Amino acid sequence: MGTKKIPEGTISRLFVYLREITALISVNIRTISSAELGNRVNLSDAQVRKDLGHFGQFGVSGSGYDTGELKAALERILGKDKTWNVAVVGIGHLGSALLAYPGFKQHKLSVVAAFDADTKKIGKKISGVVIDSIEDMPKIIKDKKISIGIVAVPSESAQEAAGKLVTAGVSCILNFAPTSLSVPDKVKVKDVDLSRELETLSYFLANKR
């Protein structure tokens, strides 16, 4: 199990492979080569093999990978057997869209709590989740065993929201605010910074040939 340092890109590509393999199985394809799989997800054959190689040997020389076996292996590696509980903080346009997002269930994540500072929103139910007061966060996070917090508040309140989530005990934060959060090392933060993506596009447009 001497798992060295696995590149983050590898992890995220494994999920892509898993998605594709699942699709292949559903059309009864039993075997696939790294070249063919890479082709379908726009990656090189070498990349596919290197990524898988971090976790063991799954292929058969000369014929490729058994889709069923590979699927099982990927699910095991990626921890698809467990479900994690999620809380969303900040129920504006984005927060509401997140509550309705079907992807959570698909990824074995369950949104079990929503928080907002606006007292007018408290008690309302959106996409089946009741909005609670931020005051009650510590208790609810603990009671419901929530390990992922999603920050969907404006930048100004993002650090505060993150701090409260961390104190309450979450292990990961998905941050939609365009600010860099400071949290203890043991907490994993993933930023989804739409502003940055948009800015990159602007630059591309301004500078293309």
Place this chain on the structure above:
Amino acid sequence: MGTKKIPEGTISRLFVYLREITALISVNIRTISSAELGNRVNLSDAQVRKDLGHFGQFGVSGSGYDTGELKAALERILGKDKTWNVAVVGIGHLGSALLAYPGFKQHKLSVVAAFDADTKKIGKKISGVVIDSIEDMPKIIKDKKISIGIVAVPSESAQEAAGKLVTAGVSCILNFAPTSLSVPDKVKVKDVDLSRELETLSYFLANKR
């Protein structure tokens, strides 16, 4: 103008510098060193100098950068003088949230069209934008000189939506669907794959300590 290949990270940091410089100017700071600027945005002095170095020489040995000059240079480099028109395809929860997103204006982007396949939605107005039929896309994209298309439809229809946007003439696509789109090389695609971010968190939780 032999602009070599500029790292994407550099571009995105230039926007960070611009933001900071603008703040500095507003409190009448006229000069700043790479070390001090880096410090304020959590980057090394060398990183700041390398990033700027891609575009010319803006600093003064011994004293640093003139904030006014640097601001002007960054705005020119980043094309902050122009505004780009945007269309959103797929007006579900996410699409609606995007139409309401205030960040567009801040980045000199203007959402001027929205499309949906659902005839019941056509003609409705959301956050000031009227929803049009996908049929009318080619004409509207051309008439309104739209250069950025945002794909906010389910995965199954993402490739089709992207294809139509490209045919209609957009130069960039911001893709929220968890599929890799195939488009001609001249078109820039940025993926915002929420599923992947969530999955990475799942992996982190499943494999921590």
Place this chain on the structure above:
DNA sequence: CAATGTGAAACGCTTCACAGCG
């Protein structure tokens, strides 16, 4: 003989370190 698994080479970005300039 087709396709894997994997060292070695290439690459791209960041950090270092210092010559040179005001």
Place this chain on the structure above:
DNA sequence: CGCTGTGAAGCGTTTCACATTG
């Protein structure tokens, strides 16, 4: 002297290339 601009070193990832295997 302080700080820039920039080659060179360092590092993590991707790509290459091939010996190996069923």
